[in-house]
Amino acid sequence: MLSLLSDLLWSKILIAVLLGLGLWFTLASRFIQFRYFGKMFSILTARHHDTDGHLSSFQALILSVAGRVGGGNIAGVAVAITLGGPGAIFWMWVVGLIGMATSFVECTLAQVYKTAEDDGTYRGGPAYYIEKGLGAQWKWLAVVYAILLFITFGIAFVALQSYAVANSLQDAFNIPLSYSGIGLAIVVGLIIFGGVKRIAKVAEILVPVMAGGYLIIALVVLAMNISAIPDTLMMIVNSAFGIGPAVGGGVGAAILMGVKRGLFSNEAGLGSAPNVAAVAYVPHPASQGVVQAFSVFIDTILLCTCTALIILLGTAYDPTTVSAADGIALTQASLATHIGETGRIFVSIALLLFSFSTVLYNYYLGENSLSYLTKGKNSKLLMNAFRILILVLCCLGAVLNLGTIFSFADLTMGLLALANLFGLALLFNKARSVINDYDKQIKAGTAQPVFDSAQFPELDLDKKAWPEANKNSH
Template structure:
């Protein structure tokens, strides 16, 4: 319990005094500096998907990078995390999840753009990048870059997949009384089959599974909303009124809704945490310009929170799920779905959490693995050693308590986000310069093509890429 107490204290500082304000501030900062780009160019995000499936030997396609980022995003945060937010913060937590997603779209654009600008080639001549690389090259701060990479390896290599595995094991145990150890073994073997193939294997898996998985879940939620259509207006009022404390609990309701909505929303869409840039950097974008991948990755925040999380929230709230003061996870979602469609609901959520959680596990591996190059560990033995530790931690994660797992995940996420937020603000000039270059070429009627020599950026870029 001493370790858990220490983690709780760190989270109290991170989430109580730093991160909530910092991530909101950076979202507002880029929303304003980019001229509300996520709203003005909302349609352009979707238009880029039409030509996003092309790739080359150095990089995966933009669509694969989007699916990979969604595979890591769309997981327990969308099913269990939403339930946790509602159980601790009430319906109003959903409103603040929406707000942080809208702001987070601008943050996601900025960090994905920077990941492309400062990406490098690894030992296999494939693209790698992320905050560690734009901190090192853009800010010329290798020690801070190394610290960030350590947090990524700790969070995505050891902790976050444990939360996914823990929730999968709990859901299967609750629905089918399957012993946790059996689930742990099955997950470990299945993950090993995919991740040993490396980044491209994970990208192909994500491209095939994530769109189908998301579509089925959204269609199921839409069916439930249509069946309860008359209750939807009252549901929206319940969300808004609870968000601002216009209820009996007053300020207490507002504070709980704000904290849990933002915390769980950020954990779900990951905007500003510095995780998604790992996937964004791996792409060979179409058009071949860093901003185009920024636009595509903005869609990830939109789909994750404003679509998937909203679907989960409506399913729970339409089944009268509400604030209880006690942390509830996937079982609240299972009970809600069972209320709507009978025993089939529990089976559906169990299957969904298995797919959502498993895709997150392999996506997390890709994020962590991309940072091996930073420490010159992208060798055969380096990858094998990392893979063994990753799989071992996932197995262990199935057998620990929910509160301890989520608290550790919050700490790892928070430490990453603090560094990334500072780097993003310091690299604002590059974000604005590259964005204007893209928009200038687009308005001129041409196909944007990035040339580092003609677009001023901070620090340096790799000469053999741009």
């Protein structure tokens, strides 16, 4: 039943809604993800520091990359190619490029409707912008979203990532699953009890190392096979439209797997990244939209493409013999055909780091959901109980068969996306007014636009999070 519901949701409903809304956001915003593409890279050279104790925009980028970049970039791409053929990668690119606009909108809204906590930090995300942006009559949808986010990311995905870490370590170093689970729980515990700032500081070191290392090894593989790259890229495009030999499950399977694995990897439209985007201090909400669109680009266009080329340029991939279960094994075997058996160990270590960073990210999403649902009541006690639950999930996830949990998480993730996308459709005009303000300031030559909440009284914003910029009103 879970599988049937999930297939209906992903193969029919979500493809239409995701692509339809993404195209609408792209056209209505005048291709905002392309207009500000060059500006996205400026975040890499900007000054990276906390502002008044808040997370910087760069730290929010790193934390969201930590969540987006995970097993989907290694195992998920392999599954997409196995079931959908090379053409699935083309549709992953399409979902990524369109998803950049969706992420721009949802993360801008997360900043607009963020709230200031008593300790000076910010919280926000879909539950917050649905309730505050749409009004009290839609609070039920915000609550449903928060519950789904807690179940999917705070519980199910933590166990699944622990499973991935433990099996990766067993494959590469023959470490018993239970040892890996306990070790992961200890390290995660040391970090999550320090709050989001400690998570961000760990991610700020870990993410550039793991993503950079993976890019470097991919570039080595590309350099070794440079003459074959044009033909491989052409094969991806041709396969996406059914041109050439029939591989995978045909065009339909290519589209289905590309959309499903693309969303699973970059999370644009799911509403997960806005929970992190809201935490940062930025002078204008759209600034965070620019940053988070770049996060989708890093995940899908850069890292997923790296994995795809490693597989397609290697000799391990055979569309007539590869089974759907191969996943991570296919990526490992493919890299081994390029650089020898050390490739298997490298992929295992990469998956370990990707999955570990994702556990931290998933924990924060669960924490944010819990904070919204409890409205601060008994928050310290509940947060500590949740942290202990995370440690238990790290231990159990490593040793249990998680097939049912994965099917359940697939379904709840789809419902999560629907709830968020519905809210985004209703709130788009409000997001567009904020984006237009950003566009206007950029056009006037302002290097760093500043948001003045006094100009948007209809939004009913939290004045502690967005004080009126009186100096800009004169």
